[in-house]
Amino acid sequence: MRQLKPREKGYEEGLAAGRAIAGKWRPGSTSRLENWILATREAPTIICEGRDFAEAMGDLQRLHQEDLPVLATNLHRRKMDALPDFKIFPELAGMDQYLDEQAKGFAAGAGIDVREVLLGRYCEEIYLDIARGYGQTMAHCSEFWFPDTPNGPLLGKGWDDAMSWYLDDPFPLPPADPGEPPVDEIPPQDEGLGYRCGSAGNEVGLSISIGGGAVYEYEKVRDEVLFPVPVNELVLRTCATVYEAAEMLIRYNGYWGPCNLVVGDATCNGVLFEKSRYSYALRMGSRNVLIATYGGCEDADMRVLCDTNTALFKYYERRLQVMKEIVAEAEAGGGLDLEVYWRAILHHDEEAPGCTHLETKPSGIELVTFGAFAHLPREQRSISKTIARVDGGLRYGCEVRAVERRYRFL
Numbered sequence: 187m188r189q190l191k192p193r194e195k196g197y198e199e200g201l202a203a204g205r206a207i208a209g210k211w212r213p214g215s216t217s218r219l220e221n222w223i224l225a226t227r228e229a230p231t232i233i234c235e236g237r238d239f240a241e242a243m244g245d246l247q248r249l250h251q252e253d254l255p256v257l258a259t260n261l262h263r264r265k266m267d268a269l270p271d272f273k274i275f276p277e278l279a280g281m282d283q284y285l286d287e288q289a290k291g292f293a294a295g296a297g298i299d300v301r302e303v304l305l306g307r308y309c310e311e312i313y314l315d316i317a318r319g320y321g322q323t324m325a326h327c328s329e330f331w332f333p334d335t336p337n338g339p340l341l342g343k344g345w346d347d348a349m350s351w352y353l354d355d356p357f358p359l360p361p362a363d364p365g366e367p368p369v370d371e372i373p374p375q376d377e378g379l380g381y382r383c384g385s386a387g388n389e390v391g392l393s394i395s396i397g398g399g400a401v402y403e404y405e406k407v408r409d410e411v412l413f414p415v416p417v418n419e420l421v422l423r424t425c426a427t428v429y430e431a432a433e434m435l436i437r438y439n440g441y442w443g444p445c446n447l448v449v450g451d452a453t454c455n456g457v458l459f460e461k462s463r464y465s466y467a468l469r470m471g472s473r474n475v476l477i478a479t480y481g482g483c484e485d486a487d488m489r490v491l492c493d494t495n496t497a498l499f500k501y502y503e504r505r506l507q508v509m510k511e512i513v514a515e516a517e518a519g520g521g522l523d524l525e526v527y528w529r530a531i532l533h534h535d536e537e538a539p540g541c542t543h544l545e546t547k548p549s550g551i552e553l554v555t556f557g558a559f560a561h562l563p564r565e566q567r568s569i570s571k572t573i574a575r576v577d578g579g580l581r582y583g584c585e586v587r588a589v590e591r592r593y594r595f596l
Contacts, residue, residue: 187430190423191378192280196287197294204295211296215351216324217309219251224350226317229552231498232326232348235318235401242317249316255301257312261412262289262304268412274437277424281415320407320463323445326553327397328479328509328531328540331471332522333454338564340524341386341393341450344531344583346480346542346553357575360586367567367590374596380423384593385568386561388422391452392431393563398480399446401498402462402491417442421449428457432468435459439466446478452563460488475513475522477530479505479540497550504538524560524569531558532571532584541584557583567592 204211215221223246230239266282269275289307293300305312310324330342372384387393396418417438425431431449435442443461450456456471460483467485469476482502483489492499509530516526532541532555537548542555557572569590571583 187426187434188380188424189378190277190279190380193284193379194280195376196284197291200288200291200293201295202291204292204297206295208296211298213302214306214309215354216313217254217302217305219246219249219254221350222246222313222317224353225348228350229348231401231496231550232398232552233314233317233324236403237318245316254309254312255299255305258305258308259301261308261312262286265308265412270441277420277434278415285415323396323398323443325397325445326480327395327446328505328558329395329397329446329448329458329477330509330527330531331448331450331456331458331476332527333450333456333471333473333475335521335523335527335562337524337562339391339393339450339452339454339456339562340522340527341395341448341561341563342527342531342558343386343395343397343561344479344540344555344558345397346555348552349544349554352556357573357580359576360574360581361589364587364589367592370591370593372593372595381426382595383419383422384566384595385591386559387563388426389595390426391563392422392425392427392449393451393561394418394421394431394447394449395561396445396447397478399444399460399478400462400481400483400488400492400502401496402444402488403493405462405464405491408464411440427451427453428455428470432457432470436466436468440464446480446483448476448478450476450563460485462488462491465491475517477506477509477513479509482506497548501538501548501551504535505540508533508535508538509540527560528558528571528584528588532582534584541582543582544580555582566594 226233234242269278269282272279289303290300293303326346328344332340372382381388421431421434428449428451444463445461447459454473456476458469458476460467467488481498512530544554559568559570561568569588571588574581574586
């Protein structure tokens, strides 16, 4: 595991990033109160979870957009004051000052209010704090780990979401000819800052994907826990193997989730976490396939925390079953490859499709499948299939050409 020195140059790095988008910055869709209200109406079960919908909506509707930067500033200050014991979490040394200065630098470079920078950083957590009583993540996704394909190991992710976040932004047209894939060149960094990261992985082949898990209705809520740093970023900067990653994720157990998480390394080993707010179950891949999707969990101890009779949990069970059947059939035949992954992640089972279309969502299911990507760490490339709008209508990831992106560590 890499030992990290305290991060410095927060203001300088933020200033450079802000200057790069000066005059082009605009608030993200998840930073706008009107979209919070629309998304809550569209997906009340996913957003509110165990909280009463009318209460959550009332709390949201009492706010004004001008309140949100104030809430973000207050949360930022509390987070910076809540760094845990550095003897247990040495990777966090200096992060409070770095994150504080990085936000100020970005605001100065972009010519915007620093409170807007903080709102962009914390908007999802603030939104969920209001809507359901605790923050963390809105991600509702499927994760795959194929340890062995003709292109090496493959980390896959399919993402589902509420349409409300995307109404302002027309979806891109699918490319008629993808041409040469764009290349993200990742330059060297100062010694002691850990591994460099690109796409879903780092320069030594560790890959990570986080998505939604079960609702965990029966888990008792404890006091709020604040944490200033994205755990995924710490894992990729610090860890080279799934064993190192698992150790770090377990050590930081109280500061991430609820979610499913899959991490794999260059030696083809993988690990799957099923994570509630306070508990977790993990399954080591040992060069085996790992598959997860939002809405439920497999581990018996984690299932005790869930209402397994809901439409969402039953959808999860059927969706996962079909994904596993497609993969098992391929393993017994010609083996796993990228095309098997696309078939599994974007299947169209009538009861619980992996690719859930807006017009044909099963009863009780609120989210739409926006696409999927495959990350191939040995080849330093990612391939995605994303929802598009053509002639005023939607075309889903299952219907469009794959688009490739490469990255190169200089």
